[in-house]
Amino acid sequence: MTTTLRTAVVIGCGTTGTSVALALGFTGVRVTLIDDDPRALDEAVSLGAGTAWTPGLPPADLVVVATAPSAVVDVLHSAQSRGLGHVYTDTAGTKDIVCAEAELRGCDLKGYVPGHPLAGSDAPARDDTAAAGRFTGRPWVVCPFETTPDWALETVDALIEACGAYRIDLAAHVHDRIAAELSHGPHLIAAALATRFADSSEAFLKLAGNGLRDAVRSAGGDPWLWGDVLAHNAGPVADVLDRVSAQLTRAAAILREGDACAPLELAPTLEEGRRGQAALQRVAERRTLRDAPAGERM
Incomplete structure (x- = not known):
């Protein structure tokens, strides 16, 4: 692995987003967190997943959009417009419509690598809590575009490696x-x-x-x-x-x-x-x- 992750922004502090943040933090990545729900943000911070994002921070190596599928493109477009990072990915459980909408919306597809860690639902439940080891030994699907450059894929590879998962490439519709x-x-x-x-x-x-x-x-x-x-x-x-x-x-x-x-x-x-x-x-x-x-x- 030639790419080293040093900084990351995780948008969405549900089970998946918080677990990603915990895994990244465990490997030494400096993680900042964003969530519209202050309670979700405070809970993730209290778990040690990272610190609250503040304006003025330099662009992160990676931005992870961990929201429901219907919110991914809006959040991605806004994050790219604000220059929150260099490479972007998501964790949504559907990919075909998300990828199509990202292209129609004019998102920077060269810096966006659609992804889906297959480690369970993002819904909070008593037996479904955030944990750094949530993705260990589990597949992480990546659905790159034809134009996705190697440097973007290498950054996402570093994310997957930090989470202990392994990458599987699939077309979005597959x-x-x-x-x-x-x-x-x-x-x-x-x-x-x-x-x-x-x-x-x-x-x-x-x-x-x-x-x-x-x-x-x-x-x-x-x-x-x-x-x-x-x-x-x-x-x-x-x-x-x-x-x-x-x-x-x-x-x-x-x-x-x-x-x-x-x-x-x-x-x-x-x-x-x-x-x-x-x-x-x-x-x-x-x-x-x-x-x-x-x-x-x-």
């Missing part, structure tokens, strides 16, 4: 398709399932097992943030929902028919589901995705 399959679609499905129990009695819910709790765990994320993410990846998420809905509709029809062949007709879906669960479990048991056999389908 990233969003993958995110829809692995995260966004499943989140909405989990939320829909969890709505069945929102007003249930405690006596009834005590009968639930760990399998159900695991199935709906992701539904605990911030509804506003997740609504923003889903709206920014609408097409790919809708495609996932259509496919799952078709499978469930077919299963419901088989069960309603009450035919003696129902177990046989349901078996292909159940077996494919079993294989999918096993595949996910195998990957989870590996140290990182880099340990997967070469040539596996992305």
Whole structure:
């Protein structure tokens, strides 16, 4: 690595932004923080993530925009207009619309490297708190433009290295398709399932097992943030929902028919589901995705 990060500005002090700041600070980077919410800013400072940004500071080596997808381009354009840094990146969970809007808005694309650390939701929750090791051993997707220069990528590489993650390059639209399959679609499905129990009695819910709790765990994320993410990846998420809905509709029809062949007709879906669960479990048991056999389908 030829690029050394000395200074960084992190805009957005949610779980992801604060975790990035903590990781950078741990490696000796001088981090300043910006957030419209004074309470979020004060909390990040109290955690040791950095100091509050003040006007007059020289441009930082790197500016990290850690906001919801709908705010990224406005924040990026403003930060570049004010000259807050030399290289800019973001952490939003969607990339295609963000990249297109950044180009239409006239942002400096040569200094902007779209990114997405795959380490969980940015929604605050009891089991989702900021930590310097949040990204250790995890993939960090980068979606560079065709014109992105090496010096900008090297700066983002230094960020990823400081956070203990590893870089994966994807086209923006490919990233969003993958995110829809692995995260966004499943989140909405989990939320829909969890709505069945929102007003249930405690006596009834005590009968639930760990399998159900695991199935709906992701539904605990911030509804506003997740609504923003889903709206920014609408097409790919809708495609996932259509496919799952078709499978469930077919299963419901088989069960309603009450035919003696129902177990046989349901078996292909159940077996494919079993294989999918096993595949996910195998990957989870590996140290990182880099340990997967070469040539596996992305």
